[in-house]
Structure formats: structure tokens, C-alpha cells
Amino acid sequence: MGMQDRIVSAITAGDAMELGRVVEIAGAGAQVSLDGHMMTMVRKSNGLGAPPGAIGSHVKMRVGNRWVLGQIRTLRLAQADSDLVLGVIDFIGEGTDQNDRLVNFRRGVTLLPMPGAPLHAVAEDELLTIFAPDERPHIEIGTVHPSGQIPAAMCIDALLGRHFAVLGSTGTGKSSATALMLHRICDHSPQGHILMIDPHG
16 A cells, blocks of 8 residues: 555544644634645545645644644645645634544634644544534535535524525525525425515516
8 A cells, every 4th residue: 555545544534644733823723834745645635525734624633632623724835845835724613532533523612722733634524523414403505615525504493593694796606595595494394484575686
């Protein structure tokens, strides 16, 4: 088994493979350094959605007996001919560390990692525990990026129990998204009533 196969196997199995390190901490996020060579090898693999280290992918950092989860927002090379990639991550939440796995995820971060903390790839089944819908009534509207296999769900009561907006530029699919949500809600609750007012036709 080659190096690339071992990396892909480790990610698929959810091993806590180190991708890089935390460089600087801010209140809601951190600056990180990533191993560009390893990221390139992982990107050559198939069937992993957006590979670890890609924009929008998730990484985890151990803090005591917890994992802090972050999402990569920006990436840039440290130098033009370097394998060192610098990035910014946004903290999303945290969960308990159970045999190197993130479990019992909750939004918000109570403990922040220190500079120098290793960054690890997040396995598919860990993403499932984070994003999968619970037992509350919900609708599925697509899949969660970057996995492409985890259902993206919205809880009906939370959605309709307060004001919400569907925003986007012209032609980005606001009407289609709204129609999809309304159709799914009607499928789930056929006795419900919807009044739609569209003054622009």
C-alpha cells in the first residue's frame, strides 16, 4: 500500500491524522499552517468529497478531553515555492473525545486550543454526528458540503417558529430553494396551510 493509499485509508477510518498546526488564536477563529504536500496527496484520492484541508472542509483540535471543530475559510501559500500553506479557520463547536472520535457535538466553544495545537482531519461518521437530523420533525433539502453524502436537514418547528429569509443574488436559486422547502414541508405535513404572496409575479 502506497503513502497516498495509507492517507486515504486513515481519513476514511477516522484516524486522528495530523494535517497541520494552530499558529495564532483569535476569539472566533484561528490562523493555521497546513502541510501542502500531504494536502496534495489527499486531493489526488477519489470518493472523499472535498478533501481535508480544502476550503469549507472541517478540522478538529484536541483541547483536554474535548475536540474543538473548525471550518477552513481561507488558504494561501506561505511562499511561492513552499509546501507550507497558511489558512484561517472559524470555530464551529466542540464535542467530547471518545477514543480519538468527536462525539456529543454542540455549537459554541468553551475552551480554545493553544498555538501549536495539531489539526486533525474529521472523519465522515463524525460529520454525520454533527449534521445529521435528530428525532424532531425535519425536511431534507440536499447534502452537506463538503461530504456530498450527509443529508442537509432543517427542523420544521425551528424554521417556521420565527422569521427567516432566503437571500442571494439574482439567479442564484432563491425561488427554487423556497419552493423546495415548501414542497417538502407540505409532504411532511399535508394538513398544513400555506399562504404565498408574490407581488412581483
